[in-house]
Amino acid sequence: MRPVEPMPSAGMAEVRIVAASPEAARRVAEVLRHCFPAAEQRSYPAGHDGGTRLHITVDTTHTSEPHAAAAPWLVTSESAARDRPHADEV
Template sequence: MSAVEPRTVPSLGYAEVRIVATSPEAARAVAEVLRLHFAGTEQRSYPAPGCGTRLHLTVDTEAAAVPARSWLTASRSPVGAGAHTDEV
């Protein structure tokens, strides 16, 4: 008889997420979507039973992820980084 893995409940405001997929790329894509919405820990990767990948991560359900800057905002030069008045 195999031992049953004890289940622990995450701290208040956190959720443990398990992603199982055939390919590591598919599992990472789902984890990336979660990271766009929730702050979280680094994912931990394990082989899935049979063949595939299992990812574990913890997300903070009370803290939003840092909003990604738009392409337009990210492509602008910082203030004061333009040409100087003595440059041609």
């Protein structure tokens, strides 16, 4: 059983990106950094097929001005699977 990870502090979100290539993961992280202030990203191998897993922490309490329209969606959106992990997460 994997250890339970601590919850990020209020307003912060831990984002995990899994992609077939490091470049694809970096592109997604770059978009996130344009929308939110973010901590340094961390990357790890994802399986035996050469994939990449990238973790980045973003501050959802502040948005960049061009992407401020995303803020209401972030506040009101709810995931259908909010309290359930993906099959590969426990």
